[in-house]
Amino acid sequence: EAGVTQSPTHLIKTRGQQATLRCSPISGHTSVYWYQQALGLGLQFLLWYDEGEERNRGNFPPRFSGRQFPNYSSELNVNALELEDSALYLCASSLGRGTDTQYFGPGTRLTVL
Amino acid sequence: GQSLEQPSEVTAVEGAIVQINCTYQTSGFYGLSWYQQHDGGAPTFLSYNALDGLEETGRFSSFLSRSDSYGYLLLQELQMKDSASYFCAVGTGANNLFFGTGTRLTVIP
Numbered sequence: 001e002a003g004v005t006q007s008p009t010h011l012i013k014t015r016g017q018q019a020t021l022r023c024s025p026i027s028g029h030t031s032v033y034w035y036q037q038a039l040g041l042g043l044q045f046l047l048w049y050d051e052g053e054e055r056n057r058g059n060f061p062p063r064f065s066g067r068q069f070p071n072y073s074s075e076l077n078v079n080a081l082e083l084e085d086s087a088l089y090l091c092a093s094s095l096g097r098g099t100d101t102q103y104f105g106p107g108t109r110l111t112v113l
Numbered sequence: 114g115q116s117l118e119q120p121s122e123v124t125a126v127e128g129a130i131v132q133i134n135c136t137y138q139t140s141g142f143y144g145l146s147w148y149q150q151h152d153g154g155a156p157t158f159l160s161y162n163a164l165d166g167l168e169e170t171g172r173f174s175s176f177l178s179r180s181d182s183y184g185y186l187l188l189q190e191l192q193m194k195d196s197a198s199y200f201c202a203v204g205t206g207a208n209n210l211f212f213g214t215g216t217r218l219t220v221i222p
Contacts, residue, residue, distance in 0.1 A: 033209065042200060042214035043156070056209050090155060101146070102210060104155040 002027065004105035006091050012111045013081050021076040021108045025093030031055075032074040033092040033102060034066060043090065049074055081112045115139045117213035119201055124219045125191055133186045133216045135201035143204035145177050145184045150215070151197045159186070159199075188218075196220045 005024045013019050025032050034046040045058040049068035063079040072093075078085055088109050092102035116138045125131040135145065144163035148156040162168055162177035162184060174187040188195055198217050202210040 035212075043202075043212040045209050045211065048209050058209075092156075101158050101161060103158065104148075106155050 004091055004093050004103055006089075006105040006108050008108060009106070010109045010111070012113065014113050015081055015083060017081050019078045019081060019085075019110055021078075021089050021091075021110070022073065023076070023091030023093075023105060024073045025091075026103055029093035029095055029103075030072055031094045032068055032072065033094070034074070034076050035090040035092065036060075036087045037090060037107075038084075038087040046089075047076070078110070083112050086110060086112045115203075115205070115211050117201060117203060117211060119199075119213045119216045121214070122217045122219070124221060127191055127193060127220055127222050129191050130187065130189050131191060131218065133188075133199050133201075133218070135184045135186070135213060137182050137184075137201070137203050137213075139203050139205050139211060141205040142179065142182075145175070146202045146204065146210065147173075147175055147186045148200045148202060148212075149197050150200065156200060191220050193220050193222070 035043040048056040147159040160175040198215040
């Protein structure tokens with residue numbers, strides 16, 4: 001069974017640009033979660049999507065947004081990039097009951113110059 | 114507010130036993146999870162406790178005391194490959210996991 005996949009692996013952008021990160025959940029999982037992990041820090045919850053709807057949002061500005069497609073894959077968009085947005089962005093999926101175990105993808109390393 | 118506290122770093126000798134503690138204060142509680150993350154890798158699920166007591170999975174065990182808002186991860190027969198960061202995470206009523214800042218475990222020969 002394929003795990004959670006994310007693309008791209010690495011992304012380099014300049015300040016002010018927009019970044020789009022993609023995630024495909026494990027087959028059968030309807031929930032997708034996005035986390036930000038700055039270097040040496042813990043995981044900060046960004047967004048939770050389930051059945052195509054945004055269910056919960058972490059303490060991040062509106063320029064962090066996303067969506068979930070009918071096939072349950074998801075996209076994270078970061079607008080007006082700032083230097084401090086440089087981080088590893090992790091996507092996780094679960095069966096969708098909210099408190100189920102989350103399975104993480106390998107992440108996208110975003111570097112903002 | 115919500116908070117999770119765990120030690121930032123722990124060092125232990127190969128073959129020994131190490132305990133990583135986690136105390137939490139959250140607005141809702143559905144269970145305590147533990148994740149392992151090697152440098153450059155993704156977090157991987159280790160264990161989950163919804164009820165008080167000890168859960169054992171091979172060399173790893175996890176304990177929860179809901180009355181004390183406390184849990185720990187116990188790693189036995191430490192191996193060099195166990196060197197990683199370990200995160201405790203609380204499932205809250207908001208249907209997401211609230212992660213601690215992680216404990217970096219270094220296993221030395």
